[in-house]
Amino acid sequence: MxxxxxxxxxxxxxxxxxxxxxxxxxxxxxxxxxxxxxxxxxxxxxxxxxxxxxxxxxxxxxxxxxxxxxxxxxxxxxxxxxxxTPVHDSVADAVGALLVEPVHGEGVSHFLRDEGEWWQLREYAAQRSLYHLKEADPHAWVLPRLWGRAKAAMAAVEFDEYGGGRADRVHARLFADLMTDLDLDAAYGAHLDAASAECLATVNMMSLFGLHRSLRGALVGHFAAVEITSSPGSRRLAEAMRRTGAGPAAEHFYDEHVEADAVHEQIVRHEVIDGLLEQEPHLAADVVFGIDATGYLEERLGTRLLADWRAGRSSLRTPLPATHRVREEIPHTS
Amino acid sequence: MPNSPSETPRPPDAPRRIKVQRRGPLLVEGPVEVELEDGTTVSSDRFRVALCTCRRSRRYPWCDTSHRARSSGPGDGPAAEN
Structure with missing residues (x-):
């Protein structure tokens, strides 16, 4: 507890x-x-x-x-x-806004790529472990609430998240391997006490949308927002892991997400969202809400992480155990 | 609620369907094996594969979303990496 x-x-x-x-x-x-x-x-x-x-x-x-x-x-x-949550006027507008990549981004993944230090990468992984160790689970609840094209496509993406039937490729497993590379306790729930309120809110939103059939449109919008933005963000985080010599499993988790989510984005946009709205067009406003609420809570989390790190403070509520890995071989940049 | 006729599964001997887009990758049902210009092959057993057509991908031949439009504003994209 x-x-x-x-x-x-x-x-x-x-x-x-x-x-x-x-x-x-x-x-x-x-x-x-x-x-x-x-x-x-x-x-x-x-x-x-x-x-x-x-x-x-x-x-x-x-x-x-x-x-x-x-x-x-x-x-x-x-x-x-x-x-x-500031919401867009239409699904097309909300999705379109996510499909534009800033040239000079200032988010957490940009920070970690350019100047993230070892302790900051560890904190990031500890916070994100609350979701990634149950990756795709909150979204699985929407499957019985979908039908036809949307259901088939959602199930296919979830199958990929769950490793395509291979336990060693389940994304939650890949994240546990990343945590081991970062010398973190990879046990489920190990970092719950450490996680900030902003991080808890992002995971609570997924559970809220996933557990309520009445919020199926919001769940689909949320999932689309995650999949659309994941690929470029994962590339930056893979670069952060490479730059700091975090280890092969740490790099692999994000490399896999660059490729997988470039596919998932296409499926979620064209099959899940379009399939859902073809059958239930009245859910369009909820899809927009799910997309934009995800952006709103991620922005709050990102602001908090960067404010703490730029001030040289830990973003966690409880300190991580000291790492035993020797980091001297890692070149410092900037 | 029945499926519409357009959702009827295609027979196993039907031609492989490839989805093309003016802006974006080719979507091909996996698994695929891709022969590159230098004669080497790479493969993917993902259920669907996104093949880069813009040539900007750093994970060529796989799409890495490098085809996307760029803006000058700041941002991270809003979502958790999934």
Whole structure:
């Protein structure tokens, strides 16, 4: 069970361990929506649908009281996302904006490519491990909610994410191998206490969209945003791994994503989005919301990471164990 | 809800379908083996393969999205690398 970050996550954790009552609706209403406490409480609720926590009864996944609290947390999160996300006018506009690459980008992957240091690459991987160690899982929930072209294409992309039937090629496995190269604990959930609220929010959004059939359009939009932007970003991160001599598995994870996601982008745009909207054109606004909400939360995470790193601060809530790898052989740049 | 007739699977002996786009890669059903100009071959067993047509890819013959338009503004693209 992760360490509580306030009264909500404290109470949810206590309920899961059978040692205390659930938080009150007043407490749910009072917490800052993007803050550590609310985001961790929501993450705890969602984790029961993935791998759960040690010492927590698996059937609490469907505990009515807990589901009631989760619904309250979700209403707050979803309302905030709908209110705060600047949205494009159409799916074509939202997708089109993602298909333009900035010549002089200033995002996290640009930073890591150009000047990222070993400790910053490790922090980045620790934060992202919350998603990448369950890579593609939140999106698998949308499959029963799709039909025809969209379903077939989504299943094909997910099959590729899951290694095409080979356990050693499952993307979550490739990320665990990357973590080993970076001398990080690759155990599932190992970095939950370290992850920032901004990082929790990105993963909570996927779970929110994936678990609700009513948000299937947003899930598809979110997935499209990830796949469309992944290829160029992965190239920069592969270059960061090469420049710092992180190791072959670390390079391979991002190299694989350059190639795989150049394909996935095409399939998701032409088959999943178009297939879904052909059958359910009324979901277009949700697809746009999913694309733009992803951009909004990623922007918040990126801003936080860069602000911490440029100030020479750790972006993590708890320090990583010291690395035993000798880094002296790595040339320093800039 | 039935599939529309256009979604009826093609028979196994049907010609391999390649999707062409004015701006973007050729999409070919995998697995594929590609013979390069120097006579060497590379292969991919992905379910679908995107072959570079703009010649800008750094992972040629595979598409790496280098065909995309470029803008002068800053940005990272918004999403987690997936």
């Amino acid at each position: 992760p360490t509580a970050r306030g009264p909500l996550s404290e109470a949810v954790g206590a309920h899961l361990l059978g040692t205390g009552p659930l938080p009150s609706p007043e407490a749910v209403a009072a917490a800052p929506v993007y803050g550590d406490d609310l985001q961790l409480a929501l993450y705890q609720c969602y984790e029961l649908h993935y791998r759960g926590f040690a010492g927590v009864r698996p059937d609490l996944e469907w505990d009515p009281g807990l589901l009631g609290v989760r619904a309250g947390l979700e209403r707050r999160f979803l309302s905030a996302l709908r209110a705060d």
